[in-house]
């Protein structure tokens with residue numbers, strides 16, 4: 001098996017997990033990390049027995065790398081990704097791809113020009129529950145999905161200072177709902193609670209898709225416990241999945257008998273099935289897909305277009321909050337004037 005030589009830029013909260021996974025996988029050789037915080041770089045390099053740099057540019061000039069993960073604050077994604085790609089290095093960039101559409105477009109253009117792989121870290125695409133839910137929907141036994149509702153809440157991430165909760169958390173759900181619906185958003189409406197620092201710290205999003213389908217996202221940094229759940233109402237059934245426990249509960253058609261007694265009434269539900277999947281770390285699957293895309297010259301499962309798509313919708317939601325009205329997107333998910 002061909003191993004690829006990898007580095008990680010930014011080894012804070014998320015980058016340390018990229019580092020760990022690269023060090024664990026047989027397919028990848030963790031060569032080096034870079035972090036402007038020397039203490040952090042030293043600590044992680046000792047933990048994973050690799051070289052370290054404070055300056056990522058020196059790192060990419062001196063080391064021969066096939067690929068890097070970029071897990072620095074989102075406002076630095078563009079500059080660092082472009083510098084790496086210009087050196088011919090394949091890039092796995094954390095979400096959101098960038099802060100603006102023009103920056104995201106630039107990243108995508110350079111990846112095409114330099115013919116390097118560009119993957120965006122929409123990690124939940126690699127969550128086994130999402131793969132299973134997608135397959136269950138595709139069997140047709142639940143009918144067509146019409147309403148997808150998700151909750152992604154948790155504690156305030158004090159290290160994130162450059163983005164709001166929509167770009168931090170809602171982008172995950174925007175990407176997944178779009179993936180499950182296989183469809184483009186037509187309109188976005190959102191309301192938010194603005195924190196003391198002026199950023200949206202809680203938001204509800206209402207996404208209207210083609211064919212009268214609806215996505216609902218509840219997200220915040222205000223809940224003292226991490227909850228990540230998604231439910232899919234279909235024309236002939238209902239699915240509920242927990243991203244964390246990787247458990248799915250499915251319900252098919254309602255029983256024909258109407259409840260007569262109180263206990264029958266309490267129990268009145270359709271056939272319930274609980275599916276407990278073998279727990280797999282999504283980041284491991286994400287990095288293996290990145291590896292596969294490099295080795296077999298394939299498009300990564302989540303590419304730059306997916307990254308920009310999620311960003312467009314999240315930015316339209318932020319615009320909706322500002323303008324206090326629904327924002328329309330055209331068939332390419334480009335934001336039009338509000339209506």
Ligand SMILES: NC(=O)c1ccc[n+]([C@@H]2O[C@H](COP(=O)([O-])OP(=O)(O)OC[C@H]3O[C@@H](n4cnc5c(N)ncnc54)[C@H](O)[C@@H]3O)[C@@H](O)[C@H]2O)c1
Nearest residue numbers: 010011012013014015035036037071072073074094095159
């Ligand atoms: N996919 C996910 O589920 C997920 C989860 C958390 C964070 N993220 C994303 O990962 C990125 C990082 O977030 P985080 O929570 O790890 O932040 P963090 O602050 O914990 O880590 C960022 C690290 O980058 C370093 N850094 C900053 N500028 C640098 C530079 N120019 N060169 C090298 N290192 C630099 C910092 O010193 C820090 O150690 C963000 O884009 C965030 O949205 C994704």
